[in-house]
Every structure is written in C-alpha cells, then in structure tokens.
Amino acid sequence: MLKSNYDVLIIGGGFSGATAAWHLANSGLKVLLIDSKPWNRIGDKPCGDAVSKTHFDDLGMPYPEGNQLEQKIEGIKLYSPDNKTEWTVKGEGFEINAPAYNQRILRETQNKGVEILDLTTAMKPIFEDGFVKGAVLFNRRDNSQIEVNAKVVIEATGYSMSFRSKLPQNLPVTENLEDKDADIAYREVAYTVDDIEDPTYLKIFVNQETSPGGYWWYFPKGKNKVNIGLGIQGGMGYPSIYTFYNKYLKEYGNDLDMKRIEVKGGALVPTRRPLSTLVWNGIIVVGDSAFTANPVHGGGKGSAMIAGYCAAKSVIKAFENGDFSASSLWDANLCYIERYGAKQASLELFRRFLQKLSNEEINYGMKKKVIKEEDLLEASEKGDLQLSVAEKAMRVIAALGKPSLLMKLKTVAEYMKEIKTLYRSYPSNPEDLEKWKSKVNSIVSEFDNAIS
Ligand code: FDA
Ligand code: PGT
Numbered sequence: 001m002l003k004s005n006y007d008v009l010i011i012g013g014g015f016s017g018a019t020a021a022w023h024l025a026n027s028g029l030k031v032l033l034i035d036s037k038p039w040n041r042i043g044d045k046p047c048g049d050a051v052s053k054t055h056f057d058d059l060g061m062p063y064p065e066g067n068q069l070e071q072k073i074e075g076i077k078l079y080s081p082d083n084k085t086e087w088t089v090k091g092e093g094f095e096i097n098a099p100a101y102n103q104r105i106l107r108e109t110q111n112k113g114v115e116i117l118d119l120t121t122a123m124k125p126i127f128e129d130g131f132v133k134g135a136v137l138f139n140r141r142d143n144s145q146i147e148v149n150a151k152v153v154i155e156a157t158g159y160s161m162s163f164r165s166k167l168p169q170n171l172p173v174t175e176n177l178e179d180k181d182a183d184i185a186y187r188e189v190a191y192t193v194d195d196i197e198d199p200t201y202l203k204i205f206v207n208q209e210t211s212p213g214g215y216w217w218y219f220p221k222g223k224n225k226v227n228i229g230l231g232i233q234g235g236m237g238y239p240s241i242y243t244f245y246n247k248y249l250k251e252y253g254n255d256l257d258m259k260r261i262e263v264k265g266g267a268l269v270p271t272r273r274p275l276s277t278l279v280w281n282g283i284i285v286v287g288d289s290a291f292t293a294n295p296v297h298g299g300g301k302g303s304a305m306i307a308g309y310c311a312a313k314s315v316i317k318a319f320e321n322g323d324f325s326a327s328s329l330w331d332a333n334l335c336y337i338e339r340y341g342a343k344q345a346s347l348e349l350f351r352r353f354l355q356k357l358s359n360e361e362i363n364y365g366m367k368k369k370v371i372k373e374e375d376l377l378e379a380s381e382k383g384d385l386q387l388s389v390a391e392k393a394m395r396v397i398a399a400l401g402k403p404s405l406l407m408k409l410k411t412v413a414e415y416m417k418e419i420k421t422l423y424r425s426y427p428s429n430p431e432d433l434e435k436w437k438s439k440v441n442s443i444v445s446e447f448d449n450a451i452s
Contacts, residue, residue, distance in 0.1 A: 001136075002146045006032045006115075008315055009134060009150035011122045011163050013042045015098075015301045016287025017156030018105040019061065019308030020315075025112035027316050032148060033106070034120040034137060042118065043102025045158065046187055046265040047301070048219050048227050050202055053092040055302035058339075059309045062108075064094050064101045070221040071095035074200040078376075080366040081207040081359035087366065087373040088201075089380075095202070095221050098301070120146075122163050125153075131324070132282035135163065151324045152282055152315050156308070159268045159288040172433060173280045177270055177291065179235025181348075183214045183298055186241045186266030187229025192255045195223045204297075206362055210248040212238055213355040214298070218252055225262075228253045231269060231298055233355055241266055269298040273345040274307075276437045277430070278336060279329040284311040292336070295344055295351040296380055303340045310335035326430040333426065342423035343383030345440070346416040349447050350379060353405070353412045356451060361406050370397060370406060383420055385413040408451050415447045 008024060010017045013035035021033045035042050050073065056063050063069070073093040079086055110116050122135040126149065134149040155163045159177075167174050199220035206215045213233025220226050230245060230252075232238055249256070270291040278285050286292065286307035293300030314332035318324050333341075357365070365371060370393040371385075379385045390410040397406045422443065427436045 002144060004032075004146060004148055006030050006134075006148060006150045007319065008032070008152050008154060009122075009148050010034070010154040010156060011135065012156035012158060012287070012289075013037075013102070013106055013116065013118075014045065014156060014158055014287060014304070015043070015102060016289075016292070016304035016308040017154065018043075018102055018109070019059070019305040020154050020156065020286060020311045021109040021114045021308075022061070022105050023059075023309050023312030024315060025109045025114050027312075027319075029315070029319060031114045032117065032150070033109070033114055034117045034122060036121040037118060039103065039118045041099065042106065043099035045098070046185065046229075046267040047098055048187060048217055048229065048299075049096050049098050049221070050219050050299065051094055051096060051301045052299075053094065055305050059305055061105075061305065064096045068097050068101040068104055069094055070097055070225070071199055073202055076202045076204055078366075078373075079203065079205045080363050081209070082363045083205075084363065085366040087376070089373055089377050091377070093202075095219055095227070122157075125163060125167055127167060130281055132167065132280070150282075152284065152318065152329070154308075154311050154315070155283060155285040155289055156287050156304075157289050159270065161289045164283070164285055164289060167283075171280050172277050172437075173275060173283060173285050175275055177268075177272070180233060181270060181272040181291075182234040183231035183269045183271055184234050184241045184266065185214070185229060185231035185269050185298065186245055186264075187217075187227055188264040189221065189225065189227050189262040190253070190256045190258070191260035191262075192224045192226055193257050194255055196220045196226065196255075199223055205252060208357070208359050208362070210251065211244060212236065216248070216252045226253070226256070228256070229266075234268065269293050269300065271295040271298060271348070271351055273348045273440070274336065274341045276440070277326070277333055277433055278307065278311070279314070279332050280326045280430075282324050284314065284329055284332050286311050292340065292344070294380070295348040296354065303344075306339050307336050310339070330429060334428075337423055337426050342420050342426075343381075345423050346383035346385075346420045347380070349412065349416050349419060349444070350385065352448065353408070353451055356405055358405075361404055364404075365406055370409070379416075383416065385409075385416050389413070405451065411450050415443065415450065419443050419447075
C-alpha cells in the first residue's frame with residue numbers, strides 16, 4: 001500500500017470542506033483534500049441553492065459570479081397554509097449554481113498549493129492512542145489504496161457522516177442523528193413555461209398537510225428556471241417524499257415545463273443543534289456531518305462555510321502550538337458556537353414547537369401577526385424570540401377563546417433564551433463537556449414536556 005504524510009487531510013470537498021481548504025491555503029501547511037466524486041460533480045448535491053450574502057461578507061469569501069450566480073435575491077416571501085397571508089422578509093442573497101461555485105473555490109485552493117484528489121474515498125480511519133491519525137483511502141482513478149497519515153483530519157462528509165461513523169463509538173464526535181431531528185427533502189430544477197413574475201424573491205409555503213414538519217419552496221434561478229421542492233419531518237411514518245411531491249406539485253409549480261427538468265434528487269437535512277463538540281483528538285467535524293444546518297429553514301451552506309472557517313483557524317493555531325489534542329483544537333467549538341451554534345440550539349426548540357402547530361394555528365398566528373415578520377427574522381437571524389413579543393402575543397391569542405398551542409409561545413421564548421444562555425457558557429475545555437451536555441439534554445427534554 002502507498003503511504004504518504006500530510007499536515008491536514010480534508011475528507012469531502014463540499015461547501016464545508018472546500019471552505020476549510022480555502023482558509024488553510026495560505027497557511028504553509030501541507031493539505032490534501034479528497035472527494036469520492038469526480039471533479040465536475042463536486043458540489044452537486046440536492047439543494048435549494050439559496051445562500052445569504054452575509055456569509056460571504058462575514059468570512060471574506062468571494063461572491064458567486066458569472067455562471068456561479070443564477071439569481072440575485074432580495075428577500076423571502078413566506079405564505080400561510082391557507083395562502084391568505086404573505087409575509088415579506090427582506091435580505092440579500094444569492095441563488096447559486098452550487099457545483100460551479102464550489103469547484104471555483106476548490107480551484108482557487110488548488111492554485112495556492114492544496115492537493116486535491118477526486119474519485120477518492122476515505123474507507124477507514126487510522127486511530128491510534130486515542131487520536132485520529134489519518135485514513136486509508138481508495139482512489140478509483142487508478143484503483144490504488146493509500147494510507148494517509150495526518151496531524152489533523154477535517155471530516156466534511158455531509159449527511160452521510162461516512163468517516164466519523166467508523167470511529168470508536170465512545171468518542172463524542174460520533175453522535176448519531178435521530179430520524180425526527182432531520183427533514184427529508186427533495187427538489188427538481190426545471191424551466192418554467194412563462195417568465196417568473198418576480199425572480200428576486202424566494203417563496204416559502206408553510207403547510208402541514210402538503211409538507212408536514214417542513215415546507216414547500218419555489219426558488220427562482222433566473223427569469224424562467226426554478227428550484228422547486230419540499231421538506232418533511234423524518235421519523236414520523238409519513239408516506240414517501242415522492243408521494244408528497246407528485247401529489248402537490250401542481251399546487252406549487254403549475255408553471256413548470258415538465259419536459260425540461262434539469263436535475264432531480266433528495267437528501268436529508270439535519271434540523272438540530274450542532275454536535276456537542278466538533279472536535280476530538282486529531283479530528284474536526286464540519287458541515288452537515290456536524291449538524292450545522294439551520295433548524296428552522298434547513299439552509300446549511302452558509303453555516304457549513306462558518307464551520308469550515310472555524311476549523312481552519314483552529315488548525316492553524318494547533319500547528320503553532322504543535323498540539324493536536326481535543327483541548328488544543330477546542331477553539332473551533334468556541335468560534336462556531338459564537339457565530340452560529342448557539343442560535344441553532346435556540347432555533348431547534350423553535351422548530352420543535354413549529355412542527356407541532358396545526359395549519360389552523362399557523363394561519364391564525366400569521367394573520368393576526370402573533371409573531372411579526374421582523375420578529376421571525378430576528379428569531380431566525382439571532383435565535384432570539386423576545387419575551388415582550390411573546391407577552392403581546394398572549395393577549396392576541398387570548399382573544400381566540402379556544403385552547404391553542406400558540407398559548408405556549410411565552411414558554412417557548414423562555415426556553416430559547418435559557419438554552420442560548422447555556423451555550424454562552426460552553427465549556428472552555430473537553431473535561432467539562434459531559435456535564436454541560438447533560439444540562440443541554442435536560443433543557444431539551446423539559447422543553448418537550450412543556451409543549452407536549
Ligand atoms: P456536502 O454533502 O455538500 O459535501 C460532502 C462531500 O463529501 C460530498 O462531496 C461527498 O462526495 C464527500 N464524501 C462523503 N463521504 C466521503 C468519503 N468517505 N470520502 C471522500 N469523500 C466523501 N442549504 C442552503 O444553504 N440553502 C438551500 O437552499 C438548501 N436547500 C436544501 C435542499 C435540499 C433538498 C437539501 C437536501 C439540503 C438543502 N440545503 C440547503 C442544505 C445544504 O445542501 C447542506 O447543508 C450543505 O450542502 C452541506 O455541505 P457539506 O459540505 O457539509 O456537505
Ligand atoms: C419548521 C421546520 C422546518 C424544517 C426545515 C425543512 C427543510 C427543508 C429543506 C431545505 C431547504 C433550504 C432552504 C434554505 C433557505 C435559505 C433561507 C435563508 O437564506 O435564510 C436567511 C439567512 O439565514 P441564515 O441563518 O443563513 O443567516 C442568518 C444571517 O444572515 C447570518 O447570521 C434568513 O431568512 C430567514 O430566515 C427567513 C425565514 C424563513 C423561515 C422558514 C419557515 C419557517 C416556518 C415559519 C412558520 C411561522 C408561523 C408562526 C406562527 C406563530
């Protein structure tokens with residue numbers, strides 16, 4: 001078997017892995033990135049392809065341009081189940097050609113010295129003395145096996161979690177995804193018969209009948225092309241995602257030219273708080289594999305980029321210290337939790353609440369502005385649902401005169417605040433992780449009881 005040594009091995013070249021590589025490219029470290037897919041398909045995964053502009057600004061990443069950018073976005077329109085209420089949430093973003101942008105980032109990193117092997121899969125970890133020390137790879141270009149030793153492995157394998165799942169199961173980074181903590185999502189990209197009225201707005205349709213525990217989306221990719229799909233909550237025993245897609249497509253995509261479908265496909269979206277730790281000895285987990293997607297809207301590309309960025313920063317520091325233990329890599333946790341993870345924890349609770357609401361409650365809540373557009377935006381941007389908002393909401397809901405889960409909104413806001421506060425006191429070293437984690441778990445189960 002061939003053997004080689006690298007400072008860093010990145011497994012997976014999607015948004016999280018590519019971003020980690022991009023931020024490591026000028027560090028002088030010897031970096032290898034591998035992906036099972038051929039070059040021209042890296043970044044090609046089922047996705048709605050919408051990413052907020054703020055992520056590129058915050059991380060100093062280049063904007064998508066040319067064929068990487070399909071549509072500039074000015075905001076999101078959110079529709080109630082009965083279609084009677086439309087909320088507009090403004091915010092700049094991009095509807096991207098994900099493979100084109102992803103491959104551009106990889107090319108830039110390659111030009112700066114990162115080695116990239118496509119058609120190459122990490123088959124099993126090298127794990128010694130409690131440390132991840134590399135991986136055994138299989139290269140399908142020449143059918144060779146390579147043993148790669150690395151000081152740090154960045155696990156960016158997406159929702160397959162295909163590398164970390166082969167580590168000893170007592171490591172904290174091997175935590176599993178519960179079926180109910182994910183949405184099953186499916187989308188097609190198709191041309192439309194007529195021009196789309198306003199392609200600068202993404203449309204989201206919330207409806208517990210046509211997409212239970214998720215939503216339908218209609219994301220324009222130019223004047224006459226659209227990414228259309230839906231998510232439904234996993235683990236609920238619902239019919240298959242295709243059943244929902246075929247049954248309700250006419251309702252949301254009556255303008256599609258069914259003869260001109262470009263791509264179709266589905267995948268899982270994690271909708272929970274991030275892994276309790278992204279790092280352990282010699283390893284950092286990023287992106288979907290670390291459950292970094294937004295629990296309420298399922299968008300995970302921006303936060304995959306944040307995780308990749310945080311991983312790169314902590315790797316550089318670990319090399320300065322010559323220490324690749326969990327405590328030395330711990331900064332990746334602090335960086336990610338501050339930038340996105342704490343908000344995810346709070347939004348996971350909000351998601352658990354939203355998924356229990358009936359269409360009638362959502363119609364009522366949106367019509368009466370129990371929560372307003374700006375409150376939803378604040379919740380979604382910061383993970384904060386103001387208590388004053390919830391209190392005002394109570395007075396509106398009281399007028400409803402019948403029992404409603406919406407009455408629990410104040411409790412929801414309180415728990416969201418509590419869990420975010422707990423995330424602000426994230427342990428400063430691995431020794432305190434288990435104690436902190438059990439506090440998080442008890443808030444989540446208390447919350448479930450409170451809204452059941
Ligand atoms: P990603 O899955 O992109 O990359 C993982 C890579 O690892 C792959 O290229 C794979 O080949 C490789 N790999 C896996 N195992 C390997 C191994 N053992 N060896 C080598 N390579 C390996 N997000 C968003 O921001 N906006 C949106 O509109 C949507 N919409 C959306 C719709 C649908 C239908 C889904 C399913 C998901 C979304 N998302 C989304 C979520 C988003 O797609 C997702 O969060 C990110 O693409 C995750 O990026 P990662 O880099 O983590 O994984
Ligand atoms: C309810 C559970 C749903 C589960 C999810 C299921 C999903 C399926 C699949 C995936 C499709 C992905 C679509 C991605 C859309 C991207 C949206 C987006 O970019 O949102 C921006 C940016 O957010 P950010 O977190 O990336 O960045 C934040 C900031 O810029 C940097 O910190 C923000 O816009 C919004 O969040 C708009 C809100 C969308 C809300 C989604 C629907 C939820 C349902 C609400 C019902 C309300 C009823 C209330 C009644 C009381």
